[in-house]
Amino acid sequence: MLNAIQTDGLTKRWGDLRAVDELDLAVPPGECYAFLGRNGSGKSTTARMLLDFIRPTSGTMSVLGGKASDPAIRARVGYLPGDLNLPRTMTGNDAFDYFGRFRHDAEPAERASLIERFGLDPSRPVHELSTGNRRKVGLILAFMTSPELLILDEPTSGLDPVLQEEFRDLLAERKANGATIWLTSHVMAEVARVADRVGMIDDGSLIREMTLEELRHQATTEITLGFTEPVAASAFDGVASVTAVDVDGEDLRLSIRGPVAAALTRAGELGAVRIETDQNDLDSIFIELLAGKVSS
Amino acid sequence: MSATWAVYRRWLRDRRLSTVSWTFGLIVIVVATAAFYPALGSSTEALASGGSEAMSSLLGLSAGIDPGSPLGYLWIGLYANILPWTLMALGVSLGSSAIAGDEGTGALEYLLSGPVTRTQVLFGRFMAAITVLVVVSVVSGLSLVVSMPFFELTDEVTTTLPDGTTQGEPGATIANVVDGTVSAFAVALGLTAIAFLIGAVSGRKSWALGGASALGIGGYVLYTLSSMTSSLEALTWLSSWRWYVDDVMLINGLDWEVLIPFGVTVVAVLLGWRAFLGRDLQSS
Numbered sequence: 001m002l003n004a005i006q007t008d009g010l011t012k013r014w015g016d017l018r019a020v021d022e023l024d025l026a027v028p029p030g031e032c033y034a035f036l037g038r039n040g041s042g043k044s045t046t047a048r049m050l051l052d053f054i055r056p057t058s059g060t061m062s063v064l065g066g067k068a069s070d071p072a073i074r075a076r077v078g079y080l081p082g083d084l085n086l087p088r089t090m091t092g093n094d095a096f097d098y099f100g101r102f103r104h105d106a107e108p109a110e111r112a113s114l115i116e117r118f119g120l121d122p123s124r125p126v127h128e129l130s131t132g133n134r135r136k137v138g139l140i141l142a143f144m145t146s147p148e149l150l151i152l153d154e155p156t157s158g159l160d161p162v163l164q165e166e167f168r169d170l171l172a173e174r175k176a177n178g179a180t181i182w183l184t185s186h187v188m189a190e191v192a193r194v195a196d197r198v199g200m201i202d203d204g205s206l207i208r209e210m211t212l213e214e215l216r217h218q219a220t221t222e223i224t225l226g227f228t229e230p231v232a233a234s235a236f237d238g239v240a241s242v243t244a245v246d247v248d249g250e251d252l253r254l255s256i257r258g259p260v261a262a263a264l265t266r267a268g269e270l271g272a273v274r275i276e277t278d279q280n281d282l283d284s285i286f287i288e289l290l291a292g293k294v295s296s
Numbered sequence: 297m298s299a300t301w302a303v304y305r306r307w308l309r310d311r312r313l314s315t316v317s318w319t320f321g322l323i324v325i326v327v328a329t330a331a332f333y334p335a336l337g338s339s340t341e342a343l344a345s346g347g348s349e350a351m352s353s354l355l356g357l358s359a360g361i362d363p364g365s366p367l368g369y370l371w372i373g374l375y376a377n378i379l380p381w382t383l384m385a386l387g388v389s390l391g392s393s394a395i396a397g398d399e400g401t402g403a404l405e406y407l408l409s410g411p412v413t414r415t416q417v418l419f420g421r422f423m424a425a426i427t428v429l430v431v432v433s434v435v436s437g438l439s440l441v442v443s444m445p446f447f448e449l450t451d452e453v454t455t456t457l458p459d460g461t462t463q464g465e466p467g468a469t470i471a472n473v474v475d476g477t478v479s480a481f482a483v484a485l486g487l488t489a490i491a492f493l494i495g496a497v498s499g500r501k502s503w504a505l506g507g508a509s510a511l512g513i514g515g516y517v518l519y520t521l522s523s524m525t526s527s528l529e530a531l532t533w534l535s536s537w538r539w540y541v542d543d544v545m546l547i548n549g550l551d552w553e554v555l556i557p558f559g560v561t562v563v564a565v566l567l568g569w570r571a572f573l574g575r576d577l578q579s580s
Contacts, residue, residue: 048405048577048579053405053408053409053576053577054576071410071411071413074409075410079406079409079410081402081406081409084402084406085403085405087306089309089310089312089313098302098306099406099407099410101302102302103410103411
């Protein structure tokens with residue numbers, strides 16, 4: 001089966017600036033792929049190439065098995081830009097009518113359902129709406145035709161927590177219906193609940209790809225042990241899963257990747273009187289990965 | 297309904313209010329100019345007879361037009377300056393907005409994320425821009441045709457020449473207004489197309505506005521200065537003002553040179569189309 005998105009050696013340069021460099025992506029149909037990176041890392045440039053707004057300097061790509069420049073292909077793609085800009089006179093309803101008109105399979109019932117779901121007043125000019133409400137308009141535009149492929153640039157930016165939850169539910173429904181989702185974000189925790197796979201881009205290069213399961217295995221547990229008198233860090237030398245030990249007065253802070261049983265047994269042998277645990281969040285992993293602190 | 301037609305209609309709809317404003321403003325200018333004719337006919341004659349060659353050129357009087365006659369008055373009061381300048385300003389604004397305007401805000405990018413081709417957007421919007429220019433031009437001409445009889449502009453007048461003989465000057469006709477309006481429209485059309493071309497090639501509205509305006513104003517300055525020094529004569533071919541002012545089509549009727557801006561428009565749109573298809577969109 002053809003991949004929904006396939007890029008081979010995709011490169012975009014502007015003079016000396018290497019915006020995207022030799023990017024190889026393969027997103028199979030039905031997958032939710034999160035493209036993570038810092039601001040300016042090349043995420044949006046990749047999205048803009050996938051939609052034929054800009055042309056690659058070199059490399060090849062296909063979207064839904066065809067060329068992004070083909071309007072018949074783009075008819076099957078829903079797009080949410082990082083910042084939705086529409087003509088000043090356009091209301092939400094105007095936008096839904098206008099952009100829906102180009103897609104002959106636009107579904108009025110789906111559109112009405114999404115408007116109600118996101119609680120949007122579609123009669124107001126879009127440029128007068130708050131950032132969050134403009135985001136809602138963009139989401140409805142992207143989803144209202146039930147596209148086969150969704151390209152979403154920072155989709156939850158500007159949405160409140162309740163709407164973020166609603167968005168994640170919607171994404172899960174579309175994924176269950178077979179849609180492929182390609183989204184960008186710089187917040188790892190945001191995508192952890194929806195993505196099947198994550199690609200990390202930095203300075204235009206894909207530095208790592210992994211499944212969410214692999215990602216979670218990267219998570220470390222921080223355990224702080226309290227003792228009645230100072231204990232040397234070397235007391236945990238050779239203890240399974242312990243990757244680092246810091247001494248802080250009568251406390252020891254352990255970093256553990258993997259099972260914690262051996263560390264807890266050793267703590268009991270040493271007479272620990274207090275224990276506090278803290279799991280590194282996914283954003284910390286993201287930062288560590290980008291900083292090259294976690295080996296691949 | 298084709299995508300080109302949908303793009304065309306939407307772009308017109310987005311400019312409904314501004315089109316009405318331009319049209320209303322031009323109607324006021326045209327009718328006010330016509331209304332002053334009975335009172336100012338002799339004043340313009342005095343101004344013309346006492347002015348320098350450069351002043352005559354500025355007023356568009358180099359063709360030896362009698363400013364006291366209805367057609368002479370309409371020429372110096374409306375067609376030599378105000379009407380073409382106003383239509384040019386509108387055209388440059390429309391031409392620079394058609395592609396580059398929305399591109400700068402990101403609105404064009406969103407439109408092109410759907411099943412619409414760049415070709416459909418380019419031609420739909422250019423046709424819409426020209427439609428606005430046509431509507432405003434036609435309404436300005438119509439407002440003059442309707443108001444002329446009320447202000448003696450259709451009446452024949454008799455003027456006394458310096459040698460004491462008298463001469464009859466015809467009143468303005470609908471044909472004069474059509475010829476004058478078409479030629480003023482043509483001047484504006486050429487600069488609209490230049491603004492459109494620069495916008496389609498660069499994606500930058502400021503470049504389109506600046507480039508087309510500089511060409512329009514520069515051409516006018518060149519033409520005016522050429523009346524004082526023949527060394528600039530060769531450069532005036534760049535300017536539509538050369539044939540527009542020299543030929544005075546309001547009075548003398550249309551000639552082939554009015555087709556020049558139409559030819560420029562065809563070339564500009566084709567060049568803009570080719571460039572727009574091949575380039576990256578500017579990010580907002």
